[in-house]
Amino acid sequence: MNDDVQVSGWRRIENTEAERILLLAAVARQLQHPSAFRRTLPWIAVAAGIGLLSWLLQTDGELASVNGLFVLLFVSAVLGAQCLVAWGRLMRAVRAWPSAYGISMDDEGIHLALEAERSSFSWRALRALEQRNDGLLILLQDLRALFLPVRCFASRDEADAWRERIEQASGLRPGHVAPAPSSAAEAGLGQVLGDLGSNLRAGCLFALFRASAVSLLRVSVGQIILVAALSMLLGLLFDLAMAGTTGSVNWYALPYAGFGWLLTLLCAWAVAGCSPRRERVLVAVLAMASCSLVLNVPQMLSILGVSHFPSLMAYGGLMTLVLGGWLVLALIVALVRTLEISPDQRMGAVLGVVFTVAASVLLGLGEARLWVAEPAIDERADTAQDWRSTVRESVLYSQPAMLDKALASLEPGTPGKPEIFLLALAGYGQQDVFRREVDSVESLFSERFSTAAHSLVLANNPDTLETRPIASVTALRRSLAEIGRKMNPEEDVLFLFMTSHGAADFRFSLELWPYRFDELTPQTLLAALDAAGIRNRVIVVSACYSGGFVPALAGPRTLMMSASRADRNSHGCSHEAEWTFFGKAYFNEALRQTRNFEQAFDIARKAIAQREDAEGLVHSEPQIQVGSDIRPVLERLAAQLERDGPTLAVGLPRQGHIGKTE
Incomplete structure (x- = not known):
């Protein structure tokens, strides 16, 4: 305790063990007082109200039970935290409060001189006074207490004088409890x-x-x-x-x-x-x-x-x-x-x-x-039903066999005859536009590029779980590996079409709630293509920020196209749409006019820009990268298609070709 407590106006207080137990009991009584838990009640009320409202509005019984469990856990956590706080305060009061200290008063409040520091309490910090025969018990608003024994004063009259001054300054009387600080609800x-x-x-x-x-x-x-x-x-x-x-x-x-x-x-x-x-x-x-x-x-x-x-x-x-x-x-x-x-x-x-x-x-x-x-008019009305159909046990066990069957149905390429192998992937399962696109592209390529025996579709959609393999990174790797085994690497060409949502960090969305699939990035896709040994590639990525795939996947034997720049959105990803902007312009319009992939890209890019201008949208600026060594492969493929029937060339034009070459 500081030496200056002997200065006039200070009194030295020493509490016996019995008096310290009295202080402990006083703190415990405050913890039991309803005002000590008043701060907890709003949290419990808010949690209960949220849970009740959510439960009443919930249409699915299983999710309603989850909401009820959440409310129970929330309330239990709040009550548990309150009990821990109360116990911690009680233990700190036992351990930390000194048995000897100096005390003084002035117009501001009560000042204490402890062993190594001083502390002060304003008069408003006093909560209640209790007059005892052997002294005065002072209860503070922060759940602490002081006991001033009569024996620590020169006489009882001096002790009474201190008590009277405390009563006058604090406005309290022994036995009267000060009201808790007014809350917002009690104020005007x-x-x-x-x-x-x-x-x-x-x-x-x-x-x-x-x-x-x-x-x-x-x-x-x-x-x-x-x-x-x-x-x-x-x-x-x-x-x-x-x-x-x-x-x-x-x-x-x-x-x-x-x-x-x-x-x-x-x-x-x-x-x-x-x-x-x-x-x-x-x-x-x-x-x-x-x-x-x-x-x-x-x-x-x-x-x-x-x-x-x-x-x-x-x-x-x-x-x-x-x-x-x-x-x-x-x-x-x-x-x-x-x-x-x-x-x-x-x-x-x-x-x-x-x-x-x-x-x-x-x-x-x-x-x-x-x-x-608000969901579109023709969007699924029963999301809960879709969810239940997605997680059916039959779906979980049928998917591996379904993928095996689809891969086994792919016919190997004919030696000496250049052919196209189509792999179309719809990544985002909560919007039907991506499923519709891959279905239409499969039909288009079967009609115009003779891919009926060489096409495979992977789709994330609740409606196709029993008819199509899902689009996961694992399924994509297996599909590319099998296609790589059945292609003639020097003659055949893989046409890979991927449509979904994209992110600014170039993650291609593979989402079929409630499943979580591995992330598909440009690096992951490139590794899968290289591991499959597929050399001749035409890759189309239709998604926001899909331009980020172009530099990673471009190569001498690759024709790489994207629906947007690396820092731009693509457009048309609505649930009710039949095509995205890029899908409609490139596949449904341009490739019906020409079988030349790059010429079709030039037609589609102009059509997309015109549509974006008409609808007041920021241009997506589709990107293309053409590898120099892919040209002779596509020219041989074009010649084969010409021999098979009266078709237009698939190869690149000799002059005025569009896009950047390596």
């Missing part, structure tokens, strides 16, 4: 909105790493709920901007939002464990929430900008990385300042924030959309 509307505005200003300052942000926080359970509601409203507006006003609320996204708030609460509680201000968990939660709300605005604006201005696509990943890093740093600083964490203990804040953000990303909490576009 003007005060509630004023506090909300102050919290939003604090969020802006937290985002700018300003220390003054802490003083602007107005903490209450009501304010936390308001910030959460505002965050959800902001997310809803963002989803409206992305999907359009023709749509509906996605109630299934609400549990994801609730779980995100649970992660924030657990992060604040865990980091508070290495803080001298352990009682400020809700302050930390509000600081994190307000900071996240503010920094979500530029993140959403950047996504909207990229979606409406494809020229910014190249910077989309960088903006996401910069804004994500900014958010992590701002949250760490906010926790450090609100919880007053010392430099040697700040690693706890770093780990807590990194874990929370990483868990949110891995669990896909930010991908749940509160507003989804």
